Amino acid sequence: MKEYFPFWNKLTAVQQALLRNAVTERHAKKGEVLHNGSEDCVGLLLVKEGQLRAYMLSEEGREITLYRLLDRDICLFSASCVLHSIAFDVSVQAERDTVFLHIPSSVYQELMQQSAAVANYTNEVMASRFSDVMWLMDQVLYKRMDARVAAFLLEESALAGTAELKITHEAIARHLGSAREVVTRMLKYLQNEGAVAVSRGGVTITDAEALGQIAGDSLR
Amino acid sequence: MKEYFPFWNKLTAVQQALLRNAVTERHAKKGEVLHNGSEDCVGLLLVKEGQLRAYMLSEEGREITLYRLLDRDICLFSASCVLHSIAFDVSVQAERDTVFLHIPSSVYQELMQQSAAVANYTNEVMASRFSDVMWLMDQVLYKRMDARVAAFLLEESALAGTAELKITHEAIARHLGSAREVVTRMLKYLQNEGAVAVSRGGVTITDAEALGQIAGDSLR
Numbered sequence: 001m002k003e004y005f006p007f008w009n010k011l012t013a014v015q016q017a018l019l020r021n022a023v024t025e026r027h028a029k030k031g032e033v034l035h036n037g038s039e040d041c042v043g044l045l046l047v048k049e050g051q052l053r054a055y056m057l058s059e060e061g062r063e064i065t066l067y068r069l070l071d072r073d074i075c076l077f078s079a080s081c082v083l084h085s086i087a088f089d090v091s092v093q094a095e096r097d098t099v100f101l102h103i104p105s106s107v108y109q110e111l112m113q114q115s116a117a118v119a120n121y122t123n124e125v126m127a128s129r130f131s132d133v134m135w136l137m138d139q140v141l142y143k144r145m146d147a148r149v150a151a152f153l154l155e156e157s158a159l160a161g162t163a164e165l166k167i168t169h170e171a172i173a174r175h176l177g178s179a180r181e182v183v184t185r186m187l188k189y190l191q192n193e194g195a196v197a198v199s200r201g202g203v204t205i206t207d208a209e210a211l212g213q214i215a216g217d218s219l220r
Numbered sequence: 221m222k223e224y225f226p227f228w229n230k231l232t233a234v235q236q237a238l239l240r241n242a243v244t245e246r247h248a249k250k251g252e253v254l255h256n257g258s259e260d261c262v263g264l265l266l267v268k269e270g271q272l273r274a275y276m277l278s279e280e281g282r283e284i285t286l287y288r289l290l291d292r293d294i295c296l297f298s299a300s301c302v303l304h305s306i307a308f309d310v311s312v313q314a315e316r317d318t319v320f321l322h323i324p325s326s327v328y329q330e331l332m333q334q335s336a337a338v339a340n341y342t343n344e345v346m347a348s349r350f351s352d353v354m355w356l357m358d359q360v361l362y363k364r365m366d367a368r369v370a371a372f373l374l375e376e377s378a379l380a381g382t383a384e385l386k387i388t389h390e391a392i393a394r395h396l397g398s399a400r401e402v403v404t405r406m407l408k409y410l411q412n413e414g415a416v417a418v419s420r421g422g423v424t425i426t427d428a429e430a431l432g433q434i435a436g437d438s439l440r
Contacts, residue, residue: 056354058362085347088354112340119339120332123346127305130350134276134308137357141397142278177361 004046004072004101010117022107028052028094034078037089041081043104046074050098051159054090054129055175064140064177066090067132068159076125079105082112083126140177148176149186150215153196153205163205190214224266224292224321230337242327248272248314254298257309261301263324266294270318271379274310274349275395284360284397286310287352288379296345299325302332303346360397368396369406370435373416373425383425410434 001020002008008016025048028034035042037057045052052069054077069075069092076082077090082105111118139148152175156165173183187203190196195211197204205211221240222228228236245268248254255262257277265272272289274297289295289312296302297310302325331338359368372395376385393403407423410416415431417424425431 056357058358060362062362064357064361083343083347085344085351087348087351112343113336116333116336116339119336119343123303123332123339123342124305126343126346126350127303128307130346130353131305131307133350133353133357137276137284137353137360138278140357140360141284142280142282 004048005121007115007117007121011111011115015111015115018107019103019111022104024102026100026102028098028100030094030097032094033091034094035075035090035092037091038080041105042078043102044074044076044079044108045069045092046101046103047071048099048101050100051095052098052100053093053095055093056177057089057091062177063174064136065175066136067129068095070159074125076122076129079103079108081105082109145176145178145182146186146189147215148178149183150190150195150211152176153190153203154208154211154215157205157208163208164202165204166202168202224268225341227335227337227341231331231335235331235335238327239323239331242324244322246320246322248318248320250314250317252314253311254314255295255310255312257311258300261325262298263322264294264296264299264328265289265312266321266323267291268319268321270320271315272318272320273313273315275313276397277309277311282397283394284356285395286356287349288315290379294345296342296349299323299328301325302329365396365398365402366406366409367435368398369403370410370415370431372396373410373423374428374431374435377425377428383428384422385424386422388422 001016005019011019034045034052047069049071052075054066054069054075055063056066057063075092077086078092080086112122149172152172153165156167157163169183169187170180173180176183187196187198190211191198193210193214195205195207195214197206221236225239231239254265254272267289269291272295274286274289274295275283276286277283295312297306298312300306332342369392372392373385376387377383389403389407390400393400396403407416407418410431411418413430413434415425415427415434417426
């Protein structure tokens with residue numbers, strides 16, 4: 001528990017027992033939606049092994065990926081009922097088979113009310129996600145789409161540990177909050193630049209350096 | 221103090237004295253920049269009377285208004301050194317002559333470490349600002365520029381308490397993270413629709429209902 005909860009040593013024995021008894025280990029299959037916006041308050045999810053994706057869904061069903069949760073990352077917004085002032089919906093989906101710890105909302109809320117250490121940990125987690133979203137805002141506002149697609153492909157490649165990405169144009173568009181046609185046009189451009197090779201099954205990065213330059217450049 | 225700090229009654233007498241002795245009342249002239257991104261950690265600002273604007277500045281000097289702080293609102297990000305995980309810069313400017321309370325970062329941090337009530341109050345403030353930014357993200361991603369200009373004019377009019385807004389096209393563009401030419405084109409369109417009258421000195425709302433409809437409609 002100490003390994004996963006940085007505040008563990010600052011809890012009383014009673015609080016430690018409360019948390020230990022409430023936490024359960026769970027599994028999610030790749031593709032499974034673990035939390036669906038305002039529809040539920042499933043509790044906090046702490047990734048042991050795997051990869052989760054937090055995304056925003058517009059009224060019209062368009063998506064944009066906000067951030068990824070990897071090993072040891074904790075998902076706060078799946079327990080948004082814990083914080084009254086949260087007026088937005090985030091959905092969470094497993095991008096790989098994932099093992100995670102589940103902490104019920106009510107137990108976490110109780111600990112947060114009692115313990116400044118837990119409340120401050122929550123603050124830091126939220127500030128960290130807030131930073132992710134502000135970075136994304138900067139990208140959406142000021143970066144050209146070619147740079148965003150290039151940056152996305154590099155990030156995906158780093159996460160998957162391979163230069164051969166199995167991903168559709170449609171899926172890239174969903175991650176970036178864009179349209180398939182736009183992504184197809186951008187991939188064609190990146191292919192002409194020799195940075196990627198587009199095939200039926202996906203996209204292969206052929207020149208990571210060139211792709212990195214396109215990702216770094218180019219203001220809208 | 222009780223009036224301004226919802227956690228006041230949950231502080232010990234020592235903590236109350238610490239806060240009371242540290243808080244000072246200050247004044248800012250309209251236009252004054254109170255906090256400039258990463259350059260400082262000026263402390264928390266609690267608005268007594270007036271109006272502050274929090275905005276993001278891109279590397280290239282482009283702005284977008286994130287949210288407004290009105291009476292009783294507190295500005296957290298002017299004390300971003302209090303939260304280690306904040307990796308973004310927000311600037312704060314007075315939009316009117318403003319009277320505010322200043323709380324030094326070090327004192328607030330001390331209270332936050334000691335008191336779960338203060339830490340949880342901080343959580344709620346951050347969640348509230350996070351919600352503002354997520355709303356803005358949704359606007360930027362999915363709303364057409366005409367709708368965003370219309371919504372901005374209505375908000376300005378409500379804040380200023382008048383339909384005759386003294387504001388330049390340049391200033392509107394800065395608020396919305398857009399370019400002056402784009403805003404000029406949108407205002408021309410809104411004028412053609414009979415919703416506003418554009419003059420040398422600013423913009424007058426002539427049909428708030430029509431403007432509201434344009435603000436509510438129209439996906440990108």
